[in-house]
Amino acid sequence: MKNKYIILAAVIVVAVAGFFASKSFSGAKVNYKKHVLTKGDLEVRILSTGTVQPQNRLEIKPPIAGRIEEILVDIGKTVKKGQILAWISSTERAALIDAARAQGPQEVKRWQALYKPSPIVAPIDGQIILRNVEAGQTFTTSDAVMVMSNRLTVKAQVDETDLAQIKLKQTVEIRLDAYPDQMIEGRVEQIAYEAKTVSNVTTYVITVLPNNTPDFMRSGMTANVVFTVDAKKDILLVPNEFIKYDNGRANILVEDEKNEPVSRELKLGVSDGKVSEVLSGVDEKQTVVLEIKSKEAKASSPFSPMGRSPRRGGK
16 A cells, blocks of 8 residues: 555646646747838849840851862851852862862863852851851752851740740849850740740740850850849838738737737838838838747756755845
8 A cells, every 4th residue: 555655645646747847848939020110112122044045046058069269257256148258169060170180270260250150158147156167068959058147046934834924025134154254135926825834844945135245255155044023112111021911811919008919910012032012011110020939948947055045036
């Protein structure tokens, strides 16, 4: 019987100790973070990456097989539609000219006068971005002797969740990885109708056209693209961390006349993800409050002398 009473007493002591210990850990201390509302400027932007590509990449293939006699343009040269890019000889002409050279200069001049070379002309206005042949080199009708582009664009990948904010003619900033200090202004030229899905992420290709293509811009370069969705000046702003949502409604705590936090419903405008525009609900210079709850850790036993609350007055 004595052992039973001892066991029962021990169980009661453990239970009481557990109760007081749980109470000592359950106390939640509430701190407040404060912010005074001010006005400022807000720009809503979408960031993306892309690649510089020709809008129209055109391979120039000769209509006949033969040999390049003379090249008149080099890579990077801007040309007009109909401009002569090179002179070529057909396979038959090249053979006749080579045979005439064995007979002397006069024979060569005679055959050159009788059998004129054929020109390769630019089919569009644009720039020569690639040259695959040199003078004296032979080619076939399937060989692209040169490649042209009418203008360079940036093909940017935009997530489907941001697509609704992209509009035609929208202002865009372009920065090339090779020239990060050079900002190139552009505009949205085309929005793809078909999506691309990679690793379960759905994106759309946005074609961005630079307002002025700099000389250092090259096809294949990597670019960082910033789409300006909205820009507002001198508007009331609130940090997003202070905003709480309840059933789709935005609420915020503000200090009243007694410096006590009270809830107010907000009407919000645009947001850049960090701060939001306030349309109504609070005023400029008003103090908003954010509750920060933290647990009070009291690990010592309530039965030990160190676990007792300190006495006031030194006794």
